[in-house]
Amino acid sequence: MVSRLFVALLLLCLAAESCYGGVLFSSLPRTLEITASPQQGKVLRAGEDRITVSWGFNQSVQASDESYKRVKVSLCYAPVSQVDRGWRKTVDNLSKDKTCQFTIVERAYDASVRNHIYEWMIEKDVPEATYFVRVYAYNSAGEEVAFGQTTDVKKKSGLFEIRGISGRHLSLEIASICFSAFSVASLFGFFLIEKRKAKGFSKN
Amino acid sequence: MDVESAAVESQAPKFALPVDSEHKATEFRLFSVAAPHMRAFHLSWISFFCCFVSSFAAPPLLPIIRDNLNLTATDIGNAGIASVTGAVFARLAMGTACDLFGPRLASASLILLTAPAVYFTSIASSSISFLLVRFFTGFSLATFVSTQFWMSSMFSAPVVGTANGVSGGWGNLGGGATQLIMPLVFALIVNIGAVEFTAWRIAFFIPALFQMLSAFAVLTLGQDLPDGNFKNLQKSGDKEKDKFSKVFYHGITNYRGWILALTYGYCFGVELTIDNIIAEYFYDRFNLKLHTAGIIAASSGLANLFARPGGGIISDAVAKRFGMRGRLWALWVVQTLGGLFCILLGRVDSLSASIVVLIVFSVFVQTACGLTFGVVPFVSRRSLGVISGMTGGGGNVGAVLTQLIFFKGSKYSKETGITLMGIMIICCTLPIMLIYFPQWGGMFCGPSQNISSEEDYYLSEWNSQEREKGLHQGSLKFAENCRAERGKVKGLNSDEAQSTNI
Numbered sequence: 151m152v153s154r155l156f157v158a159l160l161l162l163c164l165a166a167e168s169c170y171g172g173v174l175f176s177s178l179p180r181t182l183e184i185t186a187s188p189q190q191g192k193v194l195r196a197g198e199d200r201i202t203v204s205w206g207f208n209q210s211v212q213a214s215d216e217s218y219k220r221v222k223v224s225l226c227y228a229p230v231s232q233v234d235r236g237w238r239k240t241v242d243n244l245s246k247d248k249t250c251q252f253t254i255v256e257r258a259y260d261a262s263v264r265n266h267i268y269e270w271m272i273e274k275d276v277p278e279a280t281y282f283v284r285v286y287a288y289n290s291a292g293e294e295v296a297f298g299q300t301t302d303v304k305k306k307s308g309l310f311e312i313r314g315i316s317g318r319h320l321s322l323e324i325a326s327i328c329f330s331a332f333s334v335a336s337l338f339g340f341f342l343i344e345k346r347k348a349k350g351f352s353k354n
Numbered sequence: 355m356d357v358e359s360a361a362v363e364s365q366a367p368k369f370a371l372p373v374d375s376e377h378k379a380t381e382f383r384l385f386s387v388a389a390p391h392m393r394a395f396h397l398s399w400i401s402f403f404c405c406f407v408s409s410f411a412a413p414p415l416l417p418i419i420r421d422n423l424n425l426t427a428t429d430i431g432n433a434g435i436a437s438v439t440g441a442v443f444a445r446l447a448m449g450t451a452c453d454l455f456g457p458r459l460a461s462a463s464l465i466l467l468t469a470p471a472v473y474f475t476s477i478a479s480s481s482i483s484f485l486l487v488r489f490f491t492g493f494s495l496a497t498f499v500s501t502q503f504w505m506s507s508m509f510s511a512p513v514v515g516t517a518n519g520v521s522g523g524w525g526n527l528g529g530g531a532t533q534l535i536m537p538l539v540f541a542l543i544v545n546i547g548a549v550e551f552t553a554w555r556i557a558f559f560i561p562a563l564f565q566m567l568s569a570f571a572v573l574t575l576g577q578d579l580p581d582g583n584f585k586n587l588q589k590s591g592d593k594e595k596d597k598f599s600k601v602f603y604h605g606i607t608n609y610r611g612w613i614l615a616l617t618y619g620y621c622f623g624v625e626l627t628i629d630n631i632i633a634e635y636f637y638d639r640f641n642l643k644l645h646t647a648g649i650i651a652a653s654s655g656l657a658n659l660f661a662r663p664g665g666g667i668i669s670d671a672v673a674k675r676f677g678m679r680g681r682l683w684a685l686w687v688v689q690t691l692g693g694l695f696c697i698l699l700g701r702v703d704s705l706s707a708s709i710v711v712l713i714v715f716s717v718f719v720q721t722a723c724g725l726t727f728g729v730v731p732f733v734s735r736r737s738l739g740v741i742s743g744m745t746g747g748g749g750n751v752g753a754v755l756t757q758l759i760f761f762k763g764s765k766y767s768k769e770t771g772i773t774l775m776g777i778m779i780i781c782c783t784l785p786i787m788l789i790y791f792p793q794w795g796g797m798f799c800g801p802s803q804n805i806s807s808e809e810d811y812y813l814s815e816w817n818s819q820e821r822e823k824g825l826h827q828g829s830l831k832f833a834e835n836c837r838a839e840r841g842k843v844k845g846l847n848s849d850e851a852q853s854t855n856i
Contacts, residue, residue: 234426234764237417237638246641274549277421316479317422317551322478325559330470333566337466340573344459 167338173294181215181348182298183208184223186283188310196314201225203254204269206265207287207297217295218259223268226299228309231279243293250284252276259287278314298345306323369580376831378510382517383697384780390577391508396683397576398457398501399521401568405494406528407535408472408561409437410629410655412488414533415540415554417637419484422551429481431762434630436489437624444496445750449743453601456584458576461500465569468494472562474557480606494565507579507729509844511836512670515681515728519666523658523720529629532561532654537648538707560622581826596736596825604815605740610733611787614672614726614745619752620782621689621722624696624775626753628654628716631761635768640705646818650709653686654716664723677841678732678794682786683835685725686797687781692718696776700769717846719779723749732836782856801840808833821829 184205188194194201203223207215226249232238240249254270282301286294301308370388371379379391386392412419413435420430444464451460471490478484501521509517539560543553554773578584603609633651636642642650665688672680695715702708726745733741760771790796792806812833816826 216403234428236764238425275421277549278424286384308595310853313424314424315549315551317549318479319552322552322555326473326476328372329559329566330473333466333469333473336566336570337463340462 153264153344162295167324172243174242175244175247175294175297176242178294178297179211179213179299181208181211181213181296182206182221182285182287184283184285184300186300186308186310187339190308191310192305193311194272195315196272196276196312198272200269200271201254201283202267202269203283203285204265204267206263207261208298213296215259215261215287215296217289218261219290220256220288220292221259221285222256222288223283223285225252225254225281226250226284228280228282228301231281253298254283262335272312272314276312276314280309280311282309370567372500373580374510374831374835376510376828376835378508378835379580380510380512382509382513382520383704384520389410389575390580394504394508394576395517395521397499397568397572398461398504398526401461401565401572402497402501402521402525402569403528403531404561404565405468405497405526406463407532408468408565409492409495410529410532411424411472411536411558411561412437412475412484413538413630414633414644414651415557416552416634417644418540418554422554423478423481423484425481425484428483428763430634431482433485433488435754435757435762436485437492437630438495438626438750438757440489440492441498441749442494442747442754444493445499445738445747446743448496448499449503449605449739449741450598450602451739452500452742453596453737453739454598456578457500457504457507457611458572458578458583461497461504461579462569464496464500465494465565465572469566469569472558472565475558489717495750496746498522498525498740498749499739501744502727502730502746503723504578506742511641511731512674514731515666515669515673515724516663518667518727518731519669519724520663521567523660523662523664523666523724526625526658526662526720526723529625530652530658533559533633533648533652533655537645539761541645574733601737602740605734605737605744608734608737608741609769610789610791611741611744612748613789614730614733614741615684615748615751617689617783617786618723618726618745618749619755620779621726622664622746622749623721623752623754623756624692624719625655625716625723626750627756627761627775630753630757631768631771632712635704635772636708639768640708641734642705650712653709654712657713657716658720662724665721665726666728667724668721669725669728673728673839673841675842678729678791679797679800680841681725681728682789682797685722685729686783686786688725689722689786690780692722692784693776696779697773698776700771700773700776707843729789732839734815735812735832791839794841808836808839 182205184203187202205223227238232240238248241247255268282299282305284297284299287296289295369377370386371381371383371391374380383392387396416430448460448464468491470489475487478487488755502518505517505521506514536557539557540553544550545557632654633647633677636650637644637647668684669681672684692715695711695718699708699711699715702711730742730745731738756775760766787797790799791811792802793808793811795801809830812829813826816829820826
């Protein structure tokens with residue numbers, strides 16, 4: 151009885167997982183237009199520079215934006231920054247995809263506005279890498295239904311670099327050096343004390 | 355015989371614990387801090403714990419560090435390998451240093467000289483500087499050897515396995531504790547208001563400070579031997595200064611040291627590898643938060659609280675009944691089982707199953723570590739430090755090899771790497787079958803037919819000139835004290851066996 155219950159629970163969990171399996175990126179239509187202020191190859195600094203993004207529904211496409219309820223604009227890694235870094239991998243299943251890890255803005259979708267504009271100060275925790283910008287539209291169930299991006303299908307154009315902050319400060323460097331010097335000096339101090347004690351011992 | 359012992363007793367200082375003829379404690383009282391035995395125990399495990407915390411402080415914060423320093427998977431793998439490479443030779447050097455200068459000075463020197471590497475981690479700015487700081491910080495893991503040497507100098511044969519196991523285990527605990535401590539310290543600093551890329555740097559001052567303070571404690575409160583410190587004993591003539599070349603020679607020519615080095619590489623080396631890769635493995639594979647991945651990774655290292663000491667206790671318990679042969683069998687069985695659970699770990703797919711298998715696997719592997727150091731104190735008396743250093747160094751070689759073959763770059767997925775590591779554990783544990791002590795036997799053979807005694811074995815390390823000078827007295831006393839490694843002789847118990855010696 152208990153084992154049957156356990157198996158049923160297990161199956162339920164597995165089923166639930168496949169329900170939330172995630173939308174495939176390749177199934178999404180590119181119906182949103184988006185541009186970002188940095189030109190191809192531009193280098194920006196985290197914590198200092200801003201990115202202005204403007205996005206809107208592409209009227210010329212044969213599709214309807216009725217199901218779009220929320221929009222999220224994200225900063226995404228370009229392929230060159232994903233090489234040998236499994237934690238940034240692009241996977242078709244969007245629930246497992248790790249390409250876009252930084253949210254620029256997220257808000258409700260407003261069909262009446264043609265062109266949304268947003269200015270974003272690049273946050274200090276954005277690492278040094280090459281990026282592009284992508285926007286996803288979500289339906290009321292929270293699933294992705296459409297996208298747009300500032301680069302082409304092969305992700306070669308419209309890429310820009312962001313230089314991250316180093317995180318180092320002068321005070322940290324001084325503290326490191328001082329403590330290290332103290333550590334070594336104290337060792338030699340102890341040696342001297344030991345030697346003096348031993349000399350005294352053997353004289354007795 | 356009675357007159358002699360009475361004379362010895364009237365000269366000998368009073369000790370808080372019962373002692374044998376070498377003044378080594380015959381009992382292990384965990385909650386005592388009495389000098390010199392239990393105090394040495396607490397000083398050694400705490401300082402070793404701090405070194406472990408420092409050496410593995412980076413892995414739980416890697417998701418932040420890899421973005422700050424723009425590291426690739428290869429860079430991370432290389433740094434992980436570097437972190438355990440330094441200690442390979444440092445452990446051997448430490449073993450020799452202990453034989454020559456005493457564990458107190460040897461360990462404190464190493465700890466204070468490697469503390470700068472931990473401080474400098476705060477200002478690392480590239481993959482190369484990151485690799486260098488991890489490399490030099492890793493040298494501090496050689497304090498393991500001084501810990502084991504110190505325990506073997508302070509505790510007698512019936513309890514040396516336990517003392518070695520508890521001190522080694524509670525030190526290794528640092529590798530688990532750091533997976534909890536560092537994310538916590540990091541979160542605290544971020545809360546205070548620091549940016550993430552600065553917060554991790556500040557966080558490194560904590561392990562560095564603790565490491566430094568523990569060295570000060572060892573220097574001011576510790577003592578090399580029950581009778582005093584090396585330097586004082588050497589000056590007063592109570593301890594002969596031994597020659598480096600002889601100590602080294604007798605250590606490296608003992609084949610048992612090499613076998614134990616290999617097998618230790620596949621229990622302790624595996625433990626180190628897991629310390630380096632497991633947090634990232636859980637973070638990436640199961641999409642966990644940094645904090646959660648750290649807790650799971652910690653649970654593996656935290657098993658050291660009881661697993662490794664358990665290994666030492668099991669070794670001593672088995673030896674009471676079966677002697678050295680029992681110690682060897684226990685080691686082989688437990689380590690092989692560890693390999694089997696490792697294979698399983700790489701195969702399970704769900705988070706909860708992975709956690710359970712990880713903990714079981716860690717317990718077996720760490721128990722095997724404790725069992726190994728139940729055998730090491732008996733391999734050599736003159737070159738105890740060198741043998742401890744070889745075994746300890748071998749542990750790190752195992753970690754280097756395993757990370758190089760299975761966990762560098764993106765060749766094998768981490769799951770596959772873990773399974774293959776399990777297979778390698780089983781294969782590299784087989785050589786235990788080749789260890790043979792003429793006076794006690796091996797796994798499959800009994801003691802030698804020509805009457806071979808403990809004295810024959812340990813005195814073979816001293817030539818006739820050295821014996822004339824009386825340099826072998828320590829080994830003689832030791833041989834007498836480890837008579838119990840014969841196990842319960844048929845018809846005689848170990849007390850009677852002791853009185854039938856020459």
